[in-house]
Amino acid sequence: MGSVMYSCVTDFFTYETTKSVVVKSWSVGIINRIVQLLIITYFVGWVFIHEKAYQIVDTGIESSVITKVKGFGHHHNRVMDVADYVIPSQGVGVFCILTRVIITENQFQGKCPEVASKFNCETDEQCQQYLNTVLSNGVITGTCLNSSGQGKGQCEIEGWCPSENDTVEIEPMLDVENFTIFIKNSIRFPLFNVTRGNFPSSMTAEEIKTCIYHPERNPFCPIFRVGDVLSFTGQSVENLAQMGAEIGINIQWRCNLDLDIQHCVPKYSFTRLDAPFATNAVSKGYNFRFAKYYKTENGTEFRTLHKAFAIRFDVMVTGHAGKFNTIPTLINIVAAFTSVGLGTVLCDIILLNFLKGAKQYKAKKFEEVSDAQIEACLTQSPGSELSFRAGIKRSYDSGAVSLAASDQRI
Secondary structure (H helix, E strand, O other): OHHHHHHHHHHHOOOOOOOOEEEOOHHHHHHHHHHHHHHHHHHHHHHHHHOOOOEEEEOOOEEEEEEEEEOOEEEOOEEEOHHHHEEOOOOOOEEEEEEEEEEEEEEEEEEEEOOOHHHEEOOHHHHHOOOOOOOOOOEEEEEEEOOOOOOOEEEEEEEEEOOOOOOOOOOOOHHHHHOEEEEEEEEEEOOOOEEEEOOOOOOOHHHHHHOOOEOOOEOOOOEEEHHHHHHHOOOOHHHHOOOOEEEEEEEEEEEEOOOOHHHOOEEEEEEEOOHHHOOOOOOOOOEEEEEEEEEOOOOOEEEEEEEEEEEEEEEEEEEEEEEEOHHHHHHHHHHHHHHHOHHHHHHHHHHHHOOOOHHHHHHHHOOOOOHHHHHHHHOOOOOOOOOOOOOOEEOOOOOOEEEOHHHOOO
16 A cells, blocks of 8 residues: 555656657658648738738727608509608618508408308307407307308407408419618627728719619619519528518628728628428418507497518618737737647557557657666766767757657568
């Protein structure tokens, strides 16, 4: 037990120092230089040039979006303007353009039959199974209304009557294709106190009125034609107007503030956000309901219900800005120099495990020196060497041990 404890204490109070062994091998030397070259190329090409790791980055972008739609369309024998087909009307970053509307006029509070075929009935018991359903147009009373007394009737509801029939065929408003969307976006990077807008301040009012966005010919125009936006996503008004859809307009700001501020410009991209549900049998497209309320002369309230199918636009703003800073530069330079040492680690693994001269390399690389050996060495002549055999060359300049090709079988 005492010897074990003594051994543990002895092992704990040891010191390891680096011993340089020069291995004159073409294969290992080539591997070492290739690995070092790859590491240097990675840090210079990817880390510093592509990722700009020498910069401090601000991702906390502050953004404001204002939108405005213009255009006229024909729907259900009516001419529709912006006040009719844009919801909400405040010009926010998320808005809808109505493409098809089913209107149920003159609804009053009362009781009436449900029109959906699901609620066909012959007896009251058949209606009572739907007492707690939320799929009807009102509260199911449990009564089956059958005016003729024969055949099937409809379950009675209590709510806004007459009940909405959303199965009617209404032609969509295809004029949406020529509507235009004006997007005004301002952003700020608080870390650098930099503020930018999505179109040049030098652009005149006449230029804004006449330009249309194009990714190559006019990339900084803030006016977007709806048909063009849909085509950028691989869609068309004919495909989306019937059931509606959700379209994303992404404004991306990637600013290198080491360059002139005029190079800090937006880049637009477009996508269909509801694409995963486009082929679903249920819940495809986008629709919602809203009502307009009125009162009769005697004060009775009634309403006109609208079931709207719409193309919803989400304007999303992302981005970051970077600028040179000493701290990240030094950190990544140190990381680069440290990583170059991986070439040595890889070559050591090859030498110690895979080459024929692995045992000889281990014998030269690892050597234990005890106090007894040092004392024995000191009793010898001052010019003697410790643990060096004949044939091994020692560099007095660097302290490195050199292994010639004749010393190991590689």
